[in-house]
Amino acid sequence: MELTLEHLSKRYGQHVALHQLSFRCEPGMLGLVGPNGAGKTTLMRMIATLLEPTEGIISWNGQDIRKHGQMLRQVLGYLPQDFGIYPEFTGRQFLRYLAAMKGLPGSLVHRRVDEVIEMVNLEQTADRKLPTYSGGMKQRIGIAQALLNDPELLIVDEPTVGLDPGERVRFRTLLASLTSNRIIILSTHIISDIEAVANRLLIVREGRVLADTTPETLLAHTKGATWSVTTDLATAQQLQTSYQVSTMLTHMNGVTLRIVSPTRPHEAAVVIDPSLEDAYLLATGKQAIRV
Numbered sequence: 664m665e666l667t668l669e670h671l672s673k674r675y676g677q678h679v680a681l682h683q684l685s686f687r688c689e690p691g692m693l694g695l696v697g698p699n700g701a702g703k704t705t706l707m708r709m710i711a712t713l714l715e716p717t718e719g720i721i722s723w724n725g726q727d728i729r730k731h732g733q734m735l736r737q738v739l740g741y742l743p744q745d746f747g748i749y750p751e752f753t754g755r756q757f758l759r760y761l762a763a764m765k766g767l768p769g770s771l772v773h774r775r776v777d778e779v780i781e782m783v784n785l786e787q788t789a790d791r792k793l794p795t796y797s798g799g800m801k802q803r804i805g806i807a808q809a810l811l812n813d814p815e816l817l818i819v820d821e822p823t824v825g826l827d828p829g830e831r832v833r834f835r836t837l838l839a840s841l842t843s844n845r846i847i848i849l850s851t852h853i854i855s856d857i858e859a860v861a862n863r864l865l866i867v868r869e870g871r872v873l874a875d876t877t878p879e880t881l882l883a884h885t886k887g888a889t890w891s892v893t894t895d896l897a898t899a900q901q902l903q904t905s906y907q908v909s910t911m912l913t914h915m916n917g918v919t920l921r922i923v924s925p926t927r928p929h930e931a932a933v934v935i936d937p938s939l940e941d942a943y944l945l946a947t948g949k950q951a952i953r954v
């Protein structure tokens with residue numbers, strides 16, 4: 664089981680969305696992160712054979728998917744960002760319908776649908792109409808449809824958008840339970856989604872790979888570069904313009920900033936343990952997040 668990308672580029676007219684991307688994946692979970700417009704969806708759609716690369720080669724087990732796309736599609740599960748549901752169906756009917764569309768033999772459909780419903784823990788709700796589902800339940804049905812063919816390659820595009828923290832954690836645990844003996848590519852803006860489950864992290868920005876690493880290595884690189892400082896509002900605002908501030912908390916004694924910087928940002932700043940989000944901010948140089 665091996666997915667290889669070689670010098671992959673995508674242009675939309677004059678706009679270069681992806682530039683000469685190369686990497687190789689083996690079983691495990693790859694977390695794909697990057698700012699808006701980095702090219703994550705473009706990349707995932709190309710791997711899912713829904714979009715043609717402008718240049719470069721994608722191979723599945725050594726075979727170019729431009730020539731052998733069907734071979735990849737047979738082992739592919741894909742949950743896109745804008746996953747549509749049919750309002751007149753129950754969850755179970757919807758999955759049976761999709762199983763038939765995907766070409767599962769009629770004799771297997773009912774059994775496999777029951778299996779995936781159990782895998783995503785929707786036994787209690789499978790016979791309710793889809794519009795009555797919560798966001799998390801809908802995403803579970805989305806993953807269930809992606810699992811119908813027991814995929815070797817599972818691609819999931821921002822699955823936790825709009826979920827409350829409890830649902831997000833449950834969904835994350837579900838994904839983690841699926842990692843054995845398959846390649847999962849998970850795109851997200853929520854860094855904590857991948858912190859606990861991804862064994863590899865690909866950070867992209869403006870169509871280029873900024874880092875191909877592990878969460879642990881990225882964190883280790885950020886050690887000694889995350890600071891906490893409490894100051895007055897004017898100093899805090901000044902620091903905010905010069906440094907990467909990840910959180911800013913206003914309280915009775917002033918303002919406490921969490922700053923990501925390779926150098927000490929202020930004489931009163933003390934080093935604190937970095938989170939993966941701090942590490943990501945250091946790598947991508949994103950704007951401050953206010954708390």
Ligand SMILES: Nc1ncnc2c1ncn2[C@@H]1O[C@H](COP(=O)(O)OP(=O)(O)OP(=O)(O)O)[C@@H](O)[C@H]1O
Nearest residue numbers: 675678679680697698699700701702703704705706
């Ligand atoms: N069909 C299209 N036509 C023209 N430009 C496009 C098209 N699709 C994407 N783009 C551009 O390509 C770039 C990459 O877009 P893409 O959707 O792949 O990024 P992304 O990392 O998934 O973003 P987000 O995190 O916001 O979902 C963006 O600049 C986007 O505007």
